[in-house]
Amino acid sequence: MDLFKSFPFGQIRISSSSLYQTNTTLVFGRETILVCDPNWLPQEIEAILSRLQPFLETHSFYYLFTHADYDHIIGYGAMPPGRVVTSQAMQTVIDKDKALTRVNEWDGQKYIKRNYLHRYPITDLTIQSDGQQLQLGEFTVRGFPTRGHTEDGAMYFIEQAKTLLLGDYLSPLEFPFIEDSWTAYQNTLLKMQDILPKLGWEIAIPGHGPCYQDAAFMMERIQIDLDYLAKLGDLDDVHSWADVYPFAIYLENEHHNNYRRYRMEN
Secondary structure, eight states, X not given: OOOEEEOSSTTEEEEEOSSTTBEEEEEEOSXXXXXXXXXXXXXXXXXXXXXXXXXXXXXXXXXXXXXXXXXXXXXXXXSOSOEXXXXXXXXXXXXXXXXXXXXXXXXXXXXXXXXXXXXXOOOSEEEOXXXXXXXXXXXXXXXXXXXXXXXTOEEEEETTTTEEEEESSSOSSSOOOOSSOHHHHXXXXXXXXXXXXXXXXXXEEESBSOOBOOHHHHHHHHHXXXXXXXXXXXXXXXXXXXXXXXXXXXXXXXXXXXXXXXXXXX
């Protein structure tokens, strides 16, 4: 079974996990392959590896991580050798042992066995400032720190592929999950509102859910998420958000966690 959805941009392949529609992105170049957030279930990791295997001897590999949540790093231990790109905070702020413990706990709680050992991604190249440019083989990649969901978030724009890797922001499926800061989350959305129209992207890939190919629709999503953050102080019934976040009614605990974070900062 082919787990990949192919877009009309021939070098891009996206694997959407059965769990939370979590996306792994592969970008194929002449001599370089970029892999973003490899995940999740063992058979899904095998499908990713089967796509990469023909290029092991001919291509250089770069692994881009949007943040260190367990669902975004859980496949890294199986990946071929390559260089790692993260935010600076993913290396300096995140407790690497705790992050790995969370990965192993998830597998253990689900009785999942893997044929590889989990590894924390140790960076070779870090994103420290907005628009920072990296040359990854033939790909020019611009990075942007994105705090709010987590302290270590990063967004990437791959110029040649006209592709945005959003991390856990702007999912069409879920309202913002605030693990770091309500204020920082709001600032990240405002930054996206300013930056994204200037990038000339053609496909934008969130950490979870369907991709964007319509700029107007994504700008609308930014405003919806800003509205959600602005109204948190009133703690609206989570059911009232079901029209714009299709899984909202199942995420009440996250909604209340967001409210607690809001109250701590306001």
